[in-house]
Amino acid sequence: ADAIHPGYGFLSENSDFIKMVEDSGIIFIGPSSSSVKLMGEKTSARKLMKASNVPIVPGTIEPIKNLEAGIKYAEEIGFPVMLKASAGGGGKGMRKISSKDEFEISYNLAKSESLKAFGNDEVYLEKYIENPKHIEVQILGDKFGNFIHLFERECSVQRRHQKVIEEAPSPA
Numbered sequence: 566a567d568a569i570h571p572g573y574g575f576l577s578e579n580s581d582f583i584k585m586v587e588d589s590g591i592i593f594i595g596p597s598s599s600s601v602k603l604m605g606e607k608t609s610a611r612k613l614m615k616a617s618n619v620p621i622v623p624g625t626i627e628p629i630k631n632l633e634a635g636i637k638y639a640e641e642i643g644f645p646v647m648l649k650a651s652a653g654g655g656g657k658g659m660r661k662i663s664s665k666d667e668f669e670i671s672y673n674l675a676k677s678e679s680l681k682a683f684g685n686d687e688v689y690l691e692k693y694i695e696n697p698k699h700i701e702v703q704i705l706g707d708k709f710g711n712f713i714h715l716f717e718r719e720c721s722v723q724r725r726h727q728k729v730i731e732e733a734p735s736p737a
Contacts, residue, residue, distance in 0.1 A: 567593035570599035574662035578605055578654065608689050610652050629672075635690065636668050641731040642692050648672060653688035658682060661693055699723065700735055 569586050571577040577595055586593040595601075606611045611626045623642055628651050629635040639646045639662065648671055652660025660681035661670040671689035672688070680686035703715040719735035720728040 566591060568594055570594040575655075576663070580605060580621055581734060582672060605654070606652055607649060608687070611689070622691045622694065625689045628687035628689055628727075632669060635672055635688075635732045638690050639668060640665070645693035648675045648688050648695045649691060650675065650683060651689055652683035652685040653679060655682075656723075656725050658688065698723070699728070 568735055570608045571582070571592055571593075576582055578601055580598045583595065583601055584598035587598055596604075602609075603613065608626055608628055608629045611624070614621050615626060624646070625638050629638065632726045635648070644665070645661055645663045646660055655657070658675050662668050662671045668731060674697050675688050676686040699720040700717055701720055704712060705715065706712040716733060717735045718731045718733035720731050722728070722730040722732075
């Protein structure tokens with residue numbers, strides 16, 4: 566084979582798999598391993614966005630080191646907060662925390678779920694946003710520097726933090 570298209574889902578977002586394909590000399594149809602690694606690790610992506618002056622939801626840009634630090638950050642941000650897996654996606658390793666009393670059990674559950682799903686138990690915090698609009702823009706590019714956007718789509722209809730419907734163009 567000259568090329569691999571991984572389909573959709575976790576394999577297509579696995580930077581180690583993509584790197585193996587790249588190193589073997591086979592064309593990977595999708596983003597580079599370095600792009601997937603940078604954007605797949607959520608705290609790295611948040612740091613990049615902040616450094617690029619892109620607005621981000623208030624929260625931490627580093628993984629939370631321990632329970633006490635997590636509670637401190639949550640109190641600074643203000644409850645409710647969303648605890649998220651740093652290596653996450655697909656709604657795994659996410660917990661809404663409404664008060665300090667809920668923090669310890671949610672923290673432990675999120676870390677455990679993240680470790681099982683992604684092999685990494687790091688978590689970070691964001692301010693919880695009630696009924697957010699989830700809007701995405703698909704951008705395609707090639708190795709020659711050509712880019713196009715495929716307009717926006719709304720992905721706000723979700724179940725357990727996973728998209729159920731994607732509507733384009735977005736009515737929002």
